[in-house]
Amino acid sequence: MYWPESEWFQSPLLYLVLMVLFYAEAALLLWLLPPLQRELIADETKKNFTPQLEGLRGLLAFSVVVHHCVVFHVWRTTGAWLASDSVLYLNLGAVPVCIFFFLTGYLFWMKALRQPRIETASYLRARLKRLGPVYALAVCVIFLLVGMRSGFALHTSPLALVGNMFRWLFFGLQMPDINRVHDTSKMIAMTPWTLAFEWAFYLLLPLMAFYFARRPWGFLWPVGMASLLTLVAESTGFGTIPGTLTSFLFLFVRSLGFLFGIGMGAAVLHQRYPRIDLSRSRWASAVSASLLVMVTGFLGASTPDPVKYGLLGIAFVIFVFGNRCFGILTARPMLLLGKVSYSSYLLHGLVLWSSIVLIEHWTPIGALAPPVYWGLMAASSAVVLCVSVLSYRLLEFPYFKK
Numbered sequence: 423m424y425w426p427e428s429e430w431f432q433s434p435l436l437y438l439v440l441m442v443l444f445y446a447e448a449a450l451l452l453w454l455l456p457p458l459q460r461e462l463i464a465d466e467t468k469k470n471f472t473p474q475l476e477g478l479r480g481l482l483a484f485s486v487v488v489h490h491c492v493v494f495h496v497w498r499t500t501g502a503w504l505a506s507d508s509v510l511y512l513n514l515g516a517v518p519v520c521i522f523f524f525l526t527g528y529l530f531w532m533k534a535l536r537q538p539r540i541e542t543a544s545y546l547r548a549r550l551k552r553l554g555p556v557y558a559l560a561v562c563v564i565f566l567l568v569g570m571r572s573g574f575a576l577h578t579s580p581l582a583l584v585g586n587m588f589r590w591l592f593f594g595l596q597m598p599d600i601n602r603v604h605d606t607s608k609m610i611a612m613t614p615w616t617l618a619f620e621w622a623f624y625l626l627l628p629l630m631a632f633y634f635a636r637r638p639w640g641f642l643w644p645v646g647m648a649s650l651l652t653l654v655a656e657s658t659g660f661g662t663i664p665g666t667l668t669s670f671l672f673l674f675v676r677s678l679g680f681l682f683g684i685g686m687g688a689a690v691l692h693q694r695y696p697r698i699d700l701s702r703s704r705w706a707s708a709v710s711a712s713l714l715v716m717v718t719g720f721l722g723a724s725t726p727d728p729v730k731y732g733l734l735g736i737a738f739v740i741f742v743f744g745n746r747c748f749g750i751l752t753a754r755p756m757l758l759l760g761k762v763s764y765s766s767y768l769l770h771g772l773v774l775w776s777s778i779v780l781i782e783h784w785t786p787i788g789a790l791a792p793p794v795y796w797g798l799m800a801a802s803s804a805v806v807l808c809v810s811v812l813s814y815r816l817l818e819f820p821y822f823k824k
Contacts, residue, residue: 430792430793430795430796431492431495431496431506431508431511431792432506432507432508432511434510436488436796437485437488437510437511437514439800440484440487440488440491440799440800440803441481441484441485441488443800443803443804444484444759444803444807445753445755445756445759446755447807448755448756448758448759448807449754449755451758451807451808451811452754452755452758455811458758458811459754461761462754462758462761465757472742472744473751473752473757474701474741474744474745474746474747475525475528475529475741475742475751476751476761477746477751477752477753477756477757477759477760478521478525478741478751479522479525479759479760479763480756480758480759480761480762480763481750481751481756481759481760482517482521482763483518483760483763483764483766483767484766484803484807485514485518486514486515486518486519486613486770487766487770487774487806488511488514488803489505489511489512489514489515489518490515490611490770490771490774491774491796491799491803492505492506492511493505493511493515493611494611494774494778494787495787495795497608498778498782498786498788499787499788503608503612509719509720509721509722510718510719512722513717513718513722517714517717517718517730519616520681520730520731520734521738522616523616523619523620523623523677523681523682523685524681524682524684524685524688524734524735524738525685526620526623526682526685527623527682527684527685527686527688527689528685528688528689528692528738528742529685529689530624530627531627531631531635531641531685531686531689531690532689532692532693534627534630534631534635535635535689535690537631538631538635538636539631540627540628540631540632542628545624545627546624546625548821549621549624552818553593553764555817556764556768556769556817556818557593557614557768559769559817560610560614560768560769561590561591563769563772564600564606564609564610565587565600567609567772567775567776568600568601568603568606568609569601571603572601572602576601577601577602577603578601583600583601586598586599586600586601587600593614593617593618593620593621594613594614594615594616594617594618595618595670597610597612597614597615608771608775609771609772609775610768610771610772610775611770611771611774611775612771613767613768613771614768618670619673619674619677622674623674623677623678623682626644626678630644638690638693639690641683641686641687641690645678645679645682645683645686647679648675648676648678648683649679649680649683650679651675651679652672652676652679652680655672655676680728680731681731684731684734684735684738685738687735688735688738688739688742689742691742692742692743695743698743698744699743699744700743700744700745701744701745701746703745706740706745707745707746707748709736709737709740710737710740710741710745710747711747711748713733713734713736713737714734714737716733717730717733717734717737721733758811759807761814762807762810762811762813762814763810764814764818765809765810765811765813765817765818766806766810769806769809769810769813770803770806773802773805773809774799774802774803774806777798777799777801777802777805781798
């Protein structure tokens, strides 16, 4: 069968093949590494463990890997940081981020509903221990790669060098070029920007919990205000004002109103209706899967974002009430992908970028036949999972608290 070259970067078949390979590699690692298998079994006995959400996290994180396989190809052949003109491959970046924010809103608001008074210092310290080590590793690797790209020679003033390196320490709030190495942020596929939004939510959570978590629907006050401010900002043009801080504040308020807020609403629903169990419901699986496929594969830029958020929110609520999506999300290989999802999300860009650089020592990316490129990306993606498992065991597991 002959495929036009463009089809290799638009067909859903490539996505499905890579996801099957991730699943198969995860199954192989569980077979080769019995401690990982025992850890997954132990997780199943833990209180408040939600395996379907763990598996969902794995599906999302490794969908982002596939998204960036396409983005890197477009970048190296056209100079544009885009996922071609495919709705599917564009949404494989956007949809997982939306649902990641749903997950954060759900998990942390559920904790706030159980205990509205949060000990802020210990809570933030725990968050830093949980997220900091892998991020520190990623930043150190970036510094090393920048040094290699610049021949370990100084190409800017020492003050500018130290200043730009320092700005990288704030979990993606700013990702400037270092030592005049162009596109430094693309070494990590620009993924840390979502962590800045996560941290903004973490910082705001104790205050929101204290004032609004004591009443079931109290979360609607901050979420409603955020939604209203978003609409005002968009209608007045505030959201388009240049400036890192202005853009960050606008986008975070927008995320609080439409993304974190959906997760918080799901937490309230789950707390109020704990007896609802959709774990074995085939119709619920069909609805949730259909919504994910419809939004990811067919709804492009012409569809208003709130519509997409709403449809994804319905699917997410179905998962919150235990739906396993035909058992896919709770299969142990998928649970392993979920367990290492944070490491894979942060580190996959470094692996893919390094692979691209190595390949271009021999031939430009644009000169590769599409099957060859995808074969190399499949091999690189296999490395991503191995690196993620190692990172999880060494840097996440010691601080992981359920």
